Amino acid sequence: MTAVPERRAGDALPAGGAMRVMGAETEYGIHAPSAPGANATMMSARVVQAYAQVTRQRAAGGAETRWDYTDEEPLHDARGWTLERASAHPSQLTDQPPVLDAEAVALAYGREELELDGEDEAGSLLMNMVLGNGARLYVDHAHPEYSSAEVTSPRDAVIWDAAGDLVALAAVRRLASDPELPPVNLYKNNTDNKSVSYGSHENYLMPRSVPFGDIVRGLTPFFVTRQIICGAGRVGLGQDSSTPGYQISQRADFFEAEVGLETTIRRPIINTRDEPHATADKYRRLHVIIGDANLSQSSNYLKFGTTALVLSLIEAGLAPKVEVYEPVQALQAVSHDTSLTARLRLLDGRRVTALDLQWMYHEAAAKLAQDTGVADAVDGDGHTHDVLERWATTLTQLDSDRNAAATSVEWLAKLSLLDGYRDRDNLAWNDARLGLVDLQWADIRPEKGLYYRFLARNRMQRIVNDAAIAAAVTEPPPDTRAFFRGRCVSSFGKDVVGASWDSVIFDVPGYGRLQRVPTREPLRGTKALTGGLFARHRTAGPFLAELLGHNTAPPPA
Amino acid sequence: MAGQEQQQPQSRDTEVEEDIPEAPPAAPDAQASAATQGVDDLLDEIDGVLESNAEEFVRAFVQKGGQ
Structure with a gap:
């Protein structure tokens, strides 16, 4: 692991490079081969339920908590207005209730389906969990979704996103061991190749x-x-795959x-949802919907790392001054051109070419990183140097050594695998x-997933080790508010009645009403700031008394 | 190692030549054949892992819309 320089508690992250508060959301494809007609929303709720059973076994307090919807604002637009609720598509109303009910099934299936299916079985299946590692596991329409905790570097983004694949795997194993229920497969991909796409x-x-406007121009x-x-x-090729062929992106044809x-x-290409989940006059949360879900650690790392670098360029006013003609068509043209010569x-x-454009961004990012000092191999931020190097190496290999790039x-x-089959079997x-x-x-089971077979044969590079990923299943990142959220859930689970990105809600005997602790500053609530507090208290009452009395962390909004 | 020996122009006179009489004539071919062997092994393994009845399995994977 890279040695990361110590930052003082609550400091802003070094500007100009690849460090930034970031996180991943993965919607998994879901399929029960033995029950092909099964209701996907119901199956997704069973996945969440199964993981709740796993965590209940693991932690005495029960590492599960309801989601708190107070601060969900899916209809706020970054361009400065709010969509009328009545004119929103039902799937945009993501501030839904936490249990699988008639409304949730109807959203995914329509009213008629609901009447056929009945709502008895759904009953009160858990739809939403906050995990001890700071993540959210829930049902998004008709898919289980894992939203990783906030992290501050692309390396940690890879670790806590990959931990989500292990969370999903634990749920799959649990369901497979239940003789009453059909086994469920989960796929970390983005399309069923029959015209439907789901996001990461x-x-x-x-x-x-x-x-x-600068973000739109700089990012497109x-x-x-x-x-x-x-x-x-x-x-x-095409949303319904009606044209035979192979393309670079899972998602491009759906834009x-x-x-x-x-989002549905x-x-x-640029999504304007404006739910900062943080102090709204200071921050925006840029919600990026164009990426593919990645199993490759290197692709995932570069996805987060290069994007963070480009956002630093935009903030500094130094993004390359280029505009692509008809970007939606260009996006699809790039995806359909595996020769990379278009x-x-x-x-x-x-x-x-696409490579030329990537090099323009790399050159600008390298210059900014050099000017700000964050890419220095010794005194830099510990991340930017590595992202720039890997980015350059990958672009060079894509141009001149595809076998190397394929690792x-x-x-x-x-x-490379598909070509092997095409050659051998015509x-x-x-x-x-x-x-x-x-x-x-994209099957997340290591014995069935072909990516994992490649990984086992060392045909795919690892950039983080397996132990770090396994630890991140239960451990929150230490350097964001996710630490506070995760620790509250794992230490005081039975007294936490709800949590969200920017709050934790306690129901503690002795307090007349619920205590809502806001966490609106993503870089507070860290281990450095609150680790001692968790170490001092075994029960929620005295913990809250010290937290609220001394106002140590995280500060009320 | 065989490839390295062959890159030495005068290796014909050395004893090494007798140690590697079956070495492939040219390094690129050797690499290509090793790569092919690797792919064959890989495909054999994947054959054993792939779900049976590809057509039906792929057809049945139908998702509801997502984000």
Whole structure:
């Protein structure tokens, strides 16, 4: 592991590089082969329920807590307005209740389906958990979703996202051992190749002072081309895969707009959802919906690391001055061009490849990092140097040594396997076996998932070790408010009645009413600030008394 | 190691030559054949892991919309 310089408690992160408050959201594809018609919302709730059983066994206090919806604002638009609730698509109303009820099933299936299915079985299945590692595990429409805790570096983003795959695996194992229920498979992918896509989102904290127009201009050319380093690869072209072939990105064909609030319909390259989950006049949370879910650690690392670098460029006013002509078409053209030779038209008349554009961003990011000192191998921030190096190495390999690139770039690794089958068995791109390889690549079970078979054979690079990922299943990141949230859940689970990104709610005997502790500053509530408090108290009452009495951390909003 | 020996232009006169009489004639071919062998092994393993009845399995994987 890289040695990271100690920061003083509560300090801002070093600016200009790859460090930033960030997190991942993964919606898993869900399938019960023995019960193909099963209700996906119900199955997803069973996944959450199964993990609740696992954690109940693990922790005496019960490491599960309800989600608190008070601060969910899915209809706030970063451009400065709020969508009327009545004109929102039902799937945009993500401030839903925490149990699977008629409303939730209807959202995913429609009223008619609900009447056929009945709501008795759903009853009060748990839909939402806050985990001891600071994450949220819940049902998002018709998929189980794991939203990782807030971290401060791309390396930690990889670790706590991969921990989510182990959380999902534990739930899958639990369900497989239950003779009463059909086994459920979970896939870390983004499409069923029959016209449906589901997301894996990234979140990045930014100062609200950065004009949103700068973000749109600075990010769009980067997002059009970022897929060449972090696309997960997909068999089939078009939303319904009706054209045989292979493309770089799982998601590209599902994007139809340049900028917008929606995430489930008319998906935009730049999403404007503005729920900061933090002090709203200081921060915005940039919600990125264009990425593929990554199993490859290197692709995932570069996805977070390079994006964080580009956001630093935008904040410094130093993003490359390029504009891509018709970005939505360009996004799809890049995805469909596995040779990486297609030229995109820029508004200034130049024609450049996706690699050229990535190099422009790399050059600008390297210069800013050098000027701010964050990329210094000795005195830097401990992350930026490595991100810049890996980014450059990957771009060079994509250009001149594809076999080397295939050990880190997910779409190329998957392509190498598909090409093996095509060569050996003479398969056309529309052969079902290639579709199965594509799907099973993302099976999260190590014995069935083809990515994991590659990893076991050292055909894929590791950049974090397995022990770090395993520890992150139960341990929160130490250097954000996720530490406070996670520790509250794992230490005082039975007294915590709800939690969210920016609050923890206690119901403690002796207090007349619920105590809501706001956590609106993402870099407070850290181990450095609150570790002693947790060490001093075994029970919630005295813990809260000291916390609220002395106002140590996290501060009330 | 065999490849290294062959890159030495005068190795013909050394004893090493007798130690490696079956060495493939050219390094690139050797690499390619090793790579092919690796892919064959890999595909054999994956064959054993893939779900049976690909067509039906893939057809049945139908998802409801997500974000």
